[in-house]
Amino acid sequence: MPGSPRTRMMPVAEDASVTQLELFFDLVIVFAFTMVTDFAAHETTAVNLLRALLILTMLWWAWIGYSWLGNVIKADEGIARVAMFVAMGAVFLIALTIPEAFHDLPGGWYGPLVFVIAYLAVRFIHLSVFWLASTHDAQLRRQVIRWAAGSLSVASVLLVIGAMTSGTAQLALWLAALAWDMGWTFFAGNEWRLYSASHFAERYGLIVIIALGESIVEIGVGVAGLPISWSITVGSMLGLAVAGLLWWAYFDVAALVVEHAMHRAQGERRIQIARNCYTFWHYPMIAGIVAMALGLKKVLSYVGGAQGHSLSDALHGIPLFALYGGVIAYLIALVGFRHYATGKLLTPRVVAVVALLALIPVAWVLPALAALGVLCAVLLALIVFEVVVYAQPRDAIRHGLN
The missing domain is CATH 1.20.1410 (I/LWEQ domain)
Structure with missing residues (x-):
């Protein structure tokens, strides 16, 4: 992997174990899961349950990217460590804005848009580090390009537009974004690395x-x-x-x-x-x-x-x-x-x-x-x-x- 000893990325060994930093990251993710539970419990209706399921799916889809990334490069070495902490902060912000992801609360920033921006920050940090990790791996670089070109490009637009709407339109746009994002994974190829x-x-x-x-x-x-x-x-x-x-x-x-x-x-x-x-x-x-x-x-x-x-x-x-x-x-x-x-x-x-x-x-x-x-x-x-x-x-x- 390229870079100086302080910033370089280190490949994961075949007998590697989960790092403490990955576990720390996962704890923040699961805190966000508990916020989803509280969100669903606040209003026990079918529509609110669907909203909660959508938020949970977005959190899961953000997390799985880091599970694949952490199997290619060591999460606690070089620039990857910094990226993990920044992504962790974005996940924590997602968790804090879950209560107003669909209904903005009076005062402060516009909740739905902050939620989407934090979510996209988590995704683009992951993409950026994966891009750097594939510098000397042509197969992985092709896979990253195919996946990003068809996935995030469309989903990001739908999520931002959805954040500026409300009610059924917002829910439909976010569902469409997530369905496209997850569905594209099946068409993006199988050239990922699993060390x-x-x-x-x-x-x-x-x-x-x-x-x-x-x-x-x-x-x-x-x-x-x-x-x-x-x-x-x-x-x-x-x-x-x-x-x-x-x-x-x-x-x-x-x-x-x-x-x-x-x-x-x-x-x-x-x-x-x-x-x-x-x-x-x-x-x-x-x-x-x-x-x-x-x-x-x-x-x-x-x-x-x-x-x-x-x-x-x-x-x-x-x-x-x-x-x-x-x-x-x-x-x-x-x-x-x-x-x-x-x-x-x-x-x-x-x-x-x-x-x-x-x-x-x-x-x-x-x-x-x-x-x-x-x-x-x-x-x-x-x-x-x-x-x-x-x-x-x-x-x-x-x-x-x-």
């Missing part, structure tokens, strides 16, 4: 862990200031158990299997696994966790008696669909994640998805705490079944016997 499969898999695993951790934080936020009681204790333990079971569903075997498949893959196939299994299939996992956090927050406020609710109140509408739908999206993503890499369909997880869909009408009439208990029971049954029935292959995968 370390283990680093790439670890980076995505960490963002899942941090997001699950933030869902637990939402449990605490949901009961902050309320007197401790048996219902809050049970609800908190059930919420923690759900998060733990989702962790198990990802990290026990699935993450290892797909990482091994990516290690074995060569050429374009490795890039396709990285793009489809991680960049795309991980998005519904993160979206599912954020939605589940919204549901957990509402359940704990119900069982704690906040805002006039009682222990017998059922969880209706958006909060219920967020709780169950978030877990369903997470499980579907795990099925697609593993199927694309290995060709194997995880039937028990498909059955669990069908069972949860069928149980939504039941949960609709149950007290909120009971609805959370049912969700936890289905996940526990799934994990116990997989551990018992797939004991031998599970042991072989986890302990390197295959």
